[in-house]
Amino acid sequence: MGTEKNTGKKGVLQVKKHRKKKLSVEELTQGVFNGDKSVLARAITIVESTRNEDLKKAYTLVENCLSRKSNSIRIGITGVPGVGKSTFIEVFGTTLTSLGRKVAVLAVDPTSTFSKGSILGDKTRMQELVKDPNAFIRPSPSGDSLGGVARKTRESVILCEAAGFDIVLIETVGVGQSETAVHSMVDFFLLLKLAGAGDELQGIKRGIMEMADAIVINKAEGDNLKKAQRAKSEFERALQLYPPKENGWIPKVSTCSSIENSGIVEIWETIEKFLDTTKDSGYFESNRQNQNKYWLLQTINELLKQHFFQVPSVKENLETMMVKVAQDKISPFRAAEVLMAGYKKELK
Ligand SMILES: Nc1nc2c(ncn2[C@@H]2O[C@H](COP(=O)(O)OP(=O)(O)OP(=O)(O)O)[C@@H](O)[C@H]2O)c(=O)[nH]1
Numbered sequence: 273m274g275t276e277k278n279t280g281k282k283g284v285l286q287v288k289k290h291r292k293k294k295l296s297v298e299e300l301t302q303g304v305f306n307g308d309k310s311v312l313a314r315a316i317t318i319v320e321s322t323r324n325e326d327l328k329k330a331y332t333l334v335e336n337c338l339s340r341k342s343n344s345i346r347i348g349i350t351g352v353p354g355v356g357k358s359t360f361i362e363v364f365g366t367t368l369t370s371l372g373r374k375v376a377v378l379a380v381d382p383t384s385t386f387s388k389g390s391i392l393g394d395k396t397r398m399q400e401l402v403k404d405p406n407a408f409i410r411p412s413p414s415g416d417s418l419g420g421v422a423r424k425t426r427e428s429v430i431l432c433e434a435a436g437f438d439i440v441l442i443e444t445v446g447v448g449q450s451e452t453a454v455h456s457m458v459d460f461f462l463l464l465k466l467a468g469a470g471d472e473l474q475g476i477k478r479g480i481m482e483m484a485d486a487i488v489i490n491k492a493e494g495d496n497l498k499k500a501q502r503a504k505s506e507f508e509r510a511l512q513l514y515p516p517k518e519n520g521w522i523p524k525v526s527t528c529s530s531i532e533n534s535g536i537v538e539i540w541e542t543i544e545k546f547l548d549t550t551k552d553s554g555y556f557e558s559n560r561q562n563q564n565k566y567w568l569l570q571t572i573n574e575l576l577k578q579h580f581f582q583v584p585s586v587k588e589n590l591e592t593m594m595v596k597v598a599q600d601k602i603s604p605f606r607a608a609e610v611l612m613a614g615y616k617k618e619l620k
């Protein structure tokens with residue numbers, strides 16, 4: 273937003289805000305296709321908006337962008353708070369742009385629902401990447417459900433790709449269901465870990481080992497190096513106990529230090545190998561198609577749910593049913609059916 277400083281009557285400094293001219297869908301599309309980062313940012317704001325007039329614009333925008341075929345790679349990065357995701361993305365992203373790639377960084381952050389954009393809010397961790405003309409960084413969108421936040425990020429991926437960003441990194445903090453959401457929108461899923469006290473597998477979330485295409489132990493430098501290498505062996509042993517993945521890929525375990533910039537290029541080499549393998553086998557393409565189908569169903573669930581709870585008969589009776597089920601006067605299943613029947617009646 274442009275600002276203009278004026279000295280008012282009493283000599284008090286006043287800041288006048290100009291609203292930027294609204295761009296049409298065509299102008300937005302063209303700007304995105306031209307790789308204009310400021311237009312891309314505005315296009316994403318429309319995709320993230322919940323205002324009705326923006327919703328229509330967003331549909332057309334995303335459709336226009338979908339028609340642009342891109343050869344992109346979507347990489348998910350997860351790990352507990354403090355593991356070093358942002359720092360890693362800074363070095364990894366810079367490495368990729370130095371290899372001539374264009375990198376977009378997005379985030380799914382369920383914790384940012386109320387404090388708008390906490391992940392990547394710390395752009396200070398990405399000082400180099402922020403300045404890089406071949407990188408685009410977008411803080412996480414806010415929203416009232418993980419589904420909503422995830423949808424916004426997924427649509428933003430399409431816009432970034434249409435703008436020529438051929439590598440999209442999606443950061444997510446390892447809490448709740450956000451990892452599953454991100455896993456189902458990326459081609460490659462990277463889990464960052466820290467070396468602990470030699471008991472690496474303790475406290476690792478169920479399911480995450482199955483999702484990871486690579487496990488990278490970060491902060492592997494100095495006194496920590498030996499510990500990190502031990503952790504690496506432990507993870508490798510543990511992974512052998514898992515059945516082979518559907519895509520035929522055996523998850524790779526490695527160590528890196530984002531601070532010392534070691535082991536970073538190797539991670540990119542692993543991803544390139546993964547791409548060779550899965551593109552040859554056809555898995556890459558079929559996985560993307562399945563992800564699209566998954567998001568279609570996911571969105572239907574989301575929309576139906578929203579609609580259900582907005583209908584007057586449901587709104588009126590839900591509270592009563594809540595009280596009744598709490599008192600065991602009616603079973604939850606029966607109560608749901610009664611509400612559903614009221615809902616259906618209202619649809620007619
Ligand atoms: N020694 C060392 N410290 C690191 C390394 N990578 C990150 N750190 C430090 O670890 C701390 C957390 O790093 P972040 O990049 O903010 O971690 P994060 O995973 O993004 O954290 P959240 O955004 O809170 O989830 C910071 O103090 C970093 O400087 C590394 O490779 N070695």
Ligand SMILES: [Mg+2]
Pocket residue numbers: 357358359391392394
């Ligand atoms: Mg971070």
